[in-house]
Amino acid sequence: xxxxxxxxxxxxxxQLAGDWLVTFxxxxxxxxxxxxxxxxALLVLFGERLLNRIARAADLLLRNLTLLFFGPVVALVxxxxxxxxxxxxxAVAIGIGTPLAxxxxxxxxxxxxxxxxxAGDTAVREEKS
Amino acid sequence: xxxxxxxxxxxxxxxxxxxxxxACAMAYVAGQRLWLRLHHHPLAHPLVTATxxxxxxxxxxxxxxxxxxxxxxxxxxxxxPTIVAIAVPVYRQRRTVLHSMKPVLTAVLAGALIAPLLxxxxxxxxxxxxxxxxxxxxxxxxxxxxxxxxxxxxxxxELAVGIVIITGxxxxxxxxxxxxxxxxxxxxxxxxxxxxxxxxxxxxxxxxMGHKPGAFAGVALAxxxxxxxxxxxLAVLLFAG
Numbered sequence: 001x002x003x004x005x006x007x008x009x010x011x012x013x014x015q016l017a018g019d020w021l022v023t024f025x026x027x028x029x030x031x032x033x034x035x036x037x038x039x040x041a042l043l044v045l046f047g048e049r050l051l052n053r054i055a056r057a058a059d060l061l062l063r064n065l066t067l068l069f070f071g072p073v074v075a076l077v078x079x080x081x082x083x084x085x086x087x088x089x090x091a092v093a094i095g096i097g098t099p100l101a102x103x104x105x106x107x108x109x110x111x112x113x114x115x116x117x118x119a120g121d122t123a124v125r126e127e128k129s
Numbered sequence: 130x131x132x133x134x135x136x137x138x139x140x141x142x143x144x145x146x147x148x149x150x151x152a153c154a155m156a157y158v159a160g161q162r163l164w165l166r167l168h169h170h171p172l173a174h175p176l177v178t179a180t181x182x183x184x185x186x187x188x189x190x191x192x193x194x195x196x197x198x199x200x201x202x203x204x205x206x207x208x209x210p211t212i213v214a215i216a217v218p219v220y221r222q223r224r225t226v227l228h229s230m231k232p233v234l235t236a237v238l239a240g241a242l243i244a245p246l247l248x249x250x251x252x253x254x255x256x257x258x259x260x261x262x263x264x265x266x267x268x269x270x271x272x273x274x275x276x277x278x279x280x281x282x283x284x285x286x287e288l289a290v291g292i293v294i295i296t297g298x299x300x301x302x303x304x305x306x307x308x309x310x311x312x313x314x315x316x317x318x319x320x321x322x323x324x325x326x327x328x329x330x331x332x333x334x335x336x337x338m339g340h341k342p343g344a345f346a347g348v349a350l351a352x353x354x355x356x357x358x359x360x361x362x363l364a365v366l367l368f369a370g
Contacts, residue, residue: 011210018213028362030277032212033355039216051220058214061207065329066161066175068208069272070153070183071201072287073176073294077184078194083288089255093248093265094292098299101244101269102307102326108239109318110311113232 007057014038142199149200156183169333171301176294212273215351222348232317233345237352240325241360244269263365264288267357268296271328274354282365293328300327301334320345325353 018035022028043050076083083090160175167173187197219226226233245266252265263284267275272293279289304323313319316339323331324346335346 008210011213014213015209019209028281028366030212030274030281030358032209032277033274033358035209035213036216036355039213040219043216043220051217054214055217058217061211061214062218064157065211065271065273067153067157068204068211069176069290069294070157070179071198071204072276072290073180074153074183074187074201075194075198076287076291077180078187078192078197079287086258086261089252089257089261090265090292092255093252094268094295094299097244097248097251097268098296098326099303099307101240101247102300102304102322103311104243104247105236105240105325106307106311106313106318106322109232109236109321110313110315112235113315113318116315116317 003053004056004060007054010054011035011039011057011061145196146200146203149197150203152183152186153201153204156180169337171298171327171330171334174294174298174330177298208273208276212277215273215354218347219351222344225344226348226352229317229345232321233348233352236321236325236349237356240269240322240349241353241356244326245357245361259283260285260288265292266361266365268292269300269326269328270354270357271350274358278358278361281362294330297327297330301330304331304334316342317345321349324349328353 014035015032016035017038018033019031021034022031039054156179157175160179163178164170164173164175245268248265248268249262252261257265260283263282264279264286266282266284267278267289270278270293272290275289275293276286278284279286300323304319304327307313308319308322313322319338320335320342323335323342327334328350332343332346332350336343
């Protein structure tokens with residue numbers, strides 16, 4: 001229980017610190033992402049000791065990230081009429097753009113990533129399962 | 130923050146907010162169970178299945194979107210600490226990252242450029258509004274990052290989140306076909322492509338494929354979000370300011 005509270009306090013504290021930092025520096029950057037970088041630096045500095053203290057709070061939030069998006073997604077659907085004129089460009093950008101991006105990236109990696117020992121057989125086997 | 134305070138403006142507003150958040154939680158739990166039973170199929174993502182009953186109830190009760198937004202602000206406020214928490218999985222996977230530095234960095238940097246550029250090029254013939262372009266740009270990063278990035282650049286954060294989720298679903302569906310078609314056998318490549326282009330929905334798919342693609346997808350998802358948060362607002366400032 002104490003670890004959970006400590007974890008939440010640290011995560012909220014770092015978010016506020018990040019918000020304050022980007023406001024202070026006047027840079028266009030999400031404060032929470034600055035907080036994430038600070039936490040990463042702290043983890044590199046303190047290692048497993050810090051990780052064990054904050055893991056529970058961090059996992060609880062990350063596992064349930066989806067819950068946090070019901071607000072915007074439901075509001076978006078209620079307001080869908082506003083975006084109806086953009087239906088065609090949105091369908092093209094998402095429906096065609098996403099597969100194209102995947103194809104481009106997959107080809108790039110196929111020809112730049114050297115094969116890993118025995119990676120081939122496992123891929124075929126796991127693909128079918 | 131003002132939204133959270135608005136929640137306490139009156140008892141009526143307070144109980145309305147409690148009811149809305151409870152409804153979200155119930156819809157979420159039911160949606161998660163269904164998703165698990167359907168082996169994390171992209172189309173059965175809780176934000177699809179659980180949104181339907183929520184929207185139907187709100188339409189039936191005639192709740193305006195603005196009231197719903199104010200009531201669910203508390204959930205939105207948890208987003209900040211959750212973004213900070215992304216450092217934890219990145220740190221846990223540090224060996225994966227350091228061991229496969231080159232493929233991971235290639236995938237993240239190339240993907241963070243390719244995905245938004247393709248989307249923007251494809252909508253240019255439609256003479257798109259600035260708000261649409263800026264909402265599309267973070268389409269391949271996790272909604273946690275797309276939301277604040279769209280806020281900063283002047284996109285519509287809600288639309289950006291909707292675009293991100295549909296991108297994840299489309300990516301999760303087409304990825305196995307693309308891998309089969311291009312004869313991609315390397316599990317690391319599969320994980321990276323899923324994580325970079327289809328963020329959390331793709332990562333769930335990669336986890337179903339095995340431990341290794343899951344780890345690579347998770348790392349790719351977090352790093353693509355980070356790179357996009359660093360570079361997209363700057364790019365907008367430089368080229369579209």
